[in-house]
Amino acid sequence: MQEHEQQRHGPGGFNRRDFLKGSGAAVAATAIVTAEQEAQAQKKGSAPVQGPGKVDVTLTVNGKQHKLSIEPRTTLLDALRDQLNLTGCKDDYDTTSCSGSDTVIINGKAVYASTRLAIEVQGQQIQTVESLRNGDQLDEVITGFVQNDAMQCGFCTPGFVMATRAFLNKKPKATLEEIQDGLGGNICRCGTYKGITECALQIAKGGA
Amino acid sequence: MAERTISWGPRGSNKLIGTETARLDGVDKASGFAKYTADMNQEGTLYARLLTCKHASATITRLNVESAKKVAGVHTVYLFKNEGDDCNWDGDIVAAVAAETADIAEDGVRAIEVTFEVKPHVVDEQDLEAARKAEVTKEGIVDRTVGDPDKAIAEADVVHEGYYGIHTISHMCLEPHGAHCSWNTSDDGPRLIARHSTQAVSTTGKQFASKFGLDAADVRVVCNFIGGGFGSKFAADEWGWAAAQMSKDTGRPVRLMLDRATELKTPGTRPSGFAKVTLAAKKNGLITAWKSHHWGTNGPQGGTIDGNQMPYVFDFENKKVEATGIKTNCGPNRAWRAPNHPQLCAITDTAMTDLAAKLKMDPIDLYKANLGQLDKVAAENGDLYRAQLDRAAELMDWKKKFHAHGESGSGAVKRGLGVALHRWGGQAVKCEAEVRLFEDGAAQVSIGSQDLGTGTRTVIAMVLAETCGLPLEKVTAKIGSSEYVYGNPSGGSITVGSVSGGTRRAALAAVWKLLDKVAAKYELDGTTLTVGNEAVWAGDKKVCSWKDACRLIGSVPIAEVGASPLDDGLTSKLVGGVQMADVSVDTDTGIVRIHRMVAVQDCGLVINEMTAKSQVYGGLIMGIAYALSEERIMDNKTGRYINADMENYRLPRIGDIGELIVEMYQPDSEYNRGVVGLGEPPVISTGAAIANAVANATGVRVSVLPMTPKRVLDALKGGQA
Numbered sequence: 001m002q003e004h005e006q007q008r009h010g011p012g013g014f015n016r017r018d019f020l021k022g023s024g025a026a027v028a029a030t031a032i033v034t035a036e037q038e039a040q041a042q043k044k045g046s047a048p049v050q051g052p053g054k055v056d057v058t059l060t061v062n063g064k065q066h067k068l069s070i071e072p073r074t075t076l077l078d079a080l081r082d083q084l085n086l087t088g089c090k091d092d093y094d095t096t097s098c099s100g101s102d103t104v105i106i107n108g109k110a111v112y113a114s115t116r117l118a119i120e121v122q123g124q125q126i127q128t129v130e131s132l133r134n135g136d137q138l139d140e141v142i143t144g145f146v147q148n149d150a151m152q153c154g155f156c157t158p159g160f161v162m163a164t165r166a167f168l169n170k171k172p173k174a175t176l177e178e179i180q181d182g183l184g185g186n187i188c189r190c191g192t193y194k195g196i197t198e199c200a201l202q203i204a205k206g207g208a
Numbered sequence: 209m210a211e212r213t214i215s216w217g218p219r220g221s222n223k224l225i226g227t228e229t230a231r232l233d234g235v236d237k238a239s240g241f242a243k244y245t246a247d248m249n250q251e252g253t254l255y256a257r258l259l260t261c262k263h264a265s266a267t268i269t270r271l272n273v274e275s276a277k278k279v280a281g282v283h284t285v286y287l288f289k290n291e292g293d294d295c296n297w298d299g300d301i302v303a304a305v306a307a308e309t310a311d312i313a314e315d316g317v318r319a320i321e322v323t324f325e326v327k328p329h330v331v332d333e334q335d336l337e338a339a340r341k342a343e344v345t346k347e348g349i350v351d352r353t354v355g356d357p358d359k360a361i362a363e364a365d366v367v368h369e370g371y372y373g374i375h376t377i378s379h380m381c382l383e384p385h386g387a388h389c390s391w392n393t394s395d396d397g398p399r400l401i402a403r404h405s406t407q408a409v410s411t412t413g414k415q416f417a418s419k420f421g422l423d424a425a426d427v428r429v430v431c432n433f434i435g436g437g438f439g440s441k442f443a444a445d446e447w448g449w450a451a452a453q454m455s456k457d458t459g460r461p462v463r464l465m466l467d468r469a470t471e472l473k474t475p476g477t478r479p480s481g482f483a484k485v486t487l488a489a490k491k492n493g494l495i496t497a498w499k500s501h502h503w504g505t506n507g508p509q510g511g512t513i514d515g516n517q518m519p520y521v522f523d524f525e526n527k528k529v530e531a532t533g534i535k536t537n538c539g540p541n542r543a544w545r546a547p548n549h550p551q552l553c554a555i556t557d558t559a560m561t562d563l564a565a566k567l568k569m570d571p572i573d574l575y576k577a578n579l580g581q582l583d584k585v586a587a588e589n590g591d592l593y594r595a596q597l598d599r600a601a602e603l604m605d606w607k608k609k610f611h612a613h614g615e616s617g618s619g620a621v622k623r624g625l626g627v628a629l630h631r632w633g634g635q636a637v638k639c640e641a642e643v644r645l646f647e648d649g650a651a652q653v654s655i656g657s658q659d660l661g662t663g664t665r666t667v668i669a670m671v672l673a674e675t676c677g678l679p680l681e682k683v684t685a686k687i688g689s690s691e692y693v694y695g696n697p698s699g700g701s702i703t704v705g706s707v708s709g710g711t712r713r714a715a716l717a718a719v720w721k722l723l724d725k726v727a728a729k730y731e732l733d734g735t736t737l738t739v740g741n742e743a744v745w746a747g748d749k750k751v752c753s754w755k756d757a758c759r760l761i762g763s764v765p766i767a768e769v770g771a772s773p774l775d776d777g778l779t780s781k782l783v784g785g786v787q788m789a790d791v792s793v794d795t796d797t798g799i800v801r802i803h804r805m806v807a808v809q810d811c812g813l814v815i816n817e818m819t820a821k822s823q824v825y826g827g828l829i830m831g832i833a834y835a836l837s838e839e840r841i842m843d844n845k846t847g848r849y850i851n852a853d854m855e856n857y858r859l860p861r862i863g864d865i866g867e868l869i870v871e872m873y874q875p876d877s878e879y880n881r882g883v884v885g886l887g888e889p890p891v892i893s894t895g896a897a898i899a900n901a902v903a904n905a906t907g908v909r910v911s912v913l914p915m916t917p918k919r920v921l922d923a924l925k926g927g928q929a
Contacts, residue, residue, distance in 0.1 A: 087247035088240015093384050094468035097855030133239035146234035149822045152661030154237030155382040155435030180863030189382050191829030193862040
């Protein structure tokens with residue numbers, strides 16, 4: 001398994017299509033169907049076989065519905081970036097062990113977009129970082145990141161902004177310790193943690 | 209007539225320079241609107257994936273890509289290697305496949321028929337004797353003796369012998385290396401557009417051009433945003449060529465980014481170094497001799513860290529320095545933020561702190577006792593280190609908190625302090641800046657430069673706005689394209705001096721031309737006029753508004769190109785820097801926690817205090833990473849890089865950094881010497897400072913960085929980590 005994780009792109013590497021094929025009609029393919037879909041499938045007495053060719057997928061992103069024709073193995077990350085051109089969701093080119101640069105908010109929860117298939121998040125409310133900016137109207141988290149220089153190269157930044165937004169929605173009066181714990185799922189290489197912490201603290205204390 | 213001179217304004221006269229100014233592209237970055245190479249997604253873009261070798265050493269015995277080409281949706285395959293070629297490390301790239309989607313490209317990669325003849329490998333860079341047995345060492349790559357170190361050691365009051373080391377790390381740019389290339393078939397513009405993740409917008413074009421038989425002017429390199437480089441992104445690289453070739457073959461744009469594992473394995477690492485060190489000193493702490501032999505690897509080439517700068521910052525009357533390189537089947541090296549310096553510091557400053565412990569001296573006093581023995585470069589820093597040591601000690605509350613080596617009490621959690629210091633050059637290099645003033649009042653500067661996250665874009669805008677007397681939002685700074693005048697590659701902390709000097713010179717020249725026009729109209733002496741507050745002034749009397757002045761320009765803009773470097777006082781070179789660490793070590797678990805880091809850093813005239821400090825915070829955090837958790841882990845049996853992913857290549861998280869205190873050291877003497885670069889220095893002495901704090905806390909030297917819990921526990925048990 002170690003080797004598989006290493007070899008995402010090499011021969012014999014783990015591959016979503018192989019995984020779909022391998023699991024066949026088995027309902028046990030929990031990684032690709034939500035519990036709800038699974039329950040429905042069991043009710044009907046058949047497994048939901050999708051693909052491997054393109055299928056219709058409808059995503060609700062930033063309050064708008066988008067109809068896509070994509071392979072069922074397409075991740076939410078690839079669908080957002082390559083189909084909808086919502087590239088604020090950054091690809092760090094790892095698989096499920098990721099830096100969080102692809103953090104989006106799904107039904108109120110911070111989620112790595114590379115860990116979900118587009119097909120499994122249909123019907124859910126997907127929020128990307130682009131929704132926090134409407135012309136000159138900026139979410140306080142974006143303003144706070146800028147004011148505290150909570151960025152350098154900026155590649156991890158949108159993911160951190162989304163993680164911070166989701167976290168503060170849940171804990172609007174978070175303490176320093178809670179912030180350090182709650183934002184521990186994202187990685188910055190340039191070293192911008194101080195600014196991010198200060199931004200989150202400022203908002204939690206009612207500033208920004 | 210007053211004399212016009214090129215200079216910065218007197219300290220205190222500035223509206224923008226020296227202030228904490230939020231970066232201009234901050235909103236675009238934070239809101240995801242900033243487009244990186246990895247985000248490029250044009251109509252028809254094909255996506256590429258790579259086949260890499262999974263063996264540390266192998267010959268390709270069969271390579272057939274025809275079956276890959278038959279995969280529906282695959283458009284082309286590019287071969288990095290052919291049958292009969294050798295692969296020299298795990299992750300060596302064999303081929304790239306471009307397809308309609310990344311998933312299909314992966315299908316294509318898997319369809320490639322490839323077999324290898326696996327050969328023996330060496331990936332252990334620490335075990336010198338094993339490397340010698342395997343005959344992969346390059347002995348004596350440095351072998352230098354000055355004075356008579358053995359005699360000095362024999363006559364010394366105190367002699368310290370120690371073993372120190374620091375492992376290889378990867379750059380781990382969050383945006384991998386890569387390019388999005390497209391060919392232009394229309395008559396207009398450049399033929400090849402390479403949207404390249406690069407630290408060298410102005411110099412990679414010719415590498416694409418020569419590969420494809422084009423003139424450099426036929427290639428446009430574009431990089432508005434780069435997701436990390438740290439010294440590893442200067443070249444077009446074969447994957448850049450591959451993207452261009454595959455685009456040429458298919459008539460479609462092609463985006464090729466390295467996958468995470470390959471990103472960690474192939475486009476560069478920081479070399480390792482392990483050393484046996486002997487130091488001799490008098491009772492008063494004056495060091496009389498240094499002897500060291502270090503070894504390590506930079507991959508297949510067989511180099512290690514630069515022995516010519518050992519010992520670091522200091523140079524002793526009697527010394528012997530030897531180095532042995534090890535050729536390994538590990539990925540090659542590239543410049544990593546402050547090449548050689550963090551490793552040299554992690555060997556020199558740790559040995560010095562251990563010597564201080566043996567002398568029962570405070571390491572700060574040991575440094576002070578040896579400030580007369582700085583190396584030739586650092587000696588130019590003069591008394592800087594004394595002042596920086598004192599200031600850092602104040603910020604750390606050192607006097608109150610410091611205790612003797614290992615005397616931290618009897619509890620399981622030990623607390624301690626460490627200190628280290630560094631130097632760096634940071635001198636401006638060849639660079640141009642073009643400033644244009646337009647009749648509608650617009651002011652623009654353009655440079656074929658790039659902003660690595662250091663804040664280059666904001667800095668040049670600040671310099672232009674300051675020089676024109678305009679608010680920041682009324683000027684435009686354009687970088688990130690090779691269509692602009694030549695910008696230096698950003699490496700070596702040379703950019704801020706180069707671009708700010710060039711911009712200041714061009715802006716002054718342009719403003720002077722403008723003032724001459726104003727003078728002609730109002731029949732004044734142009735050399736006595738000044739700009740400020742969006743107006744032109746004669747003394748404290750307003751002559752006209754900036755806009756009115758610009759109306760005199762007419763339809764042909766004022767355009768001036770400023771050159772760098774010039775010896776006119778705008779820029780300077782050489783910085784010092786002192787860092788201190790306050791840590792605790794849990795002797796039951798081996799876990800090291802950072803309580804507080806202090807950095808006192810000079811860099812001459814600071815243009816943007818906010819982004820300058822961010823560089824230092826970032827340096828500290830990267831330093832914490834390589835001090836405590838980050839390393840390339842090679843498996844001796846398989847020869848593979850076994851932690852090449854985001855999870856197992858351990859970087860600190862937001863809760864792991866403690867309290868960071870940064871002070872830009874800037875008395876008037878610093879302001880007056882002009883701008884010096886800052887990117888590299890703050891990452892240099894962090895590792896040594898933390899290592900010294902761990903030693904001070906526990907009374908035991910954890911010899912090798914990173915100080916993972918296992919190495920800490922092994923050291924506490926008396927084993928060599």
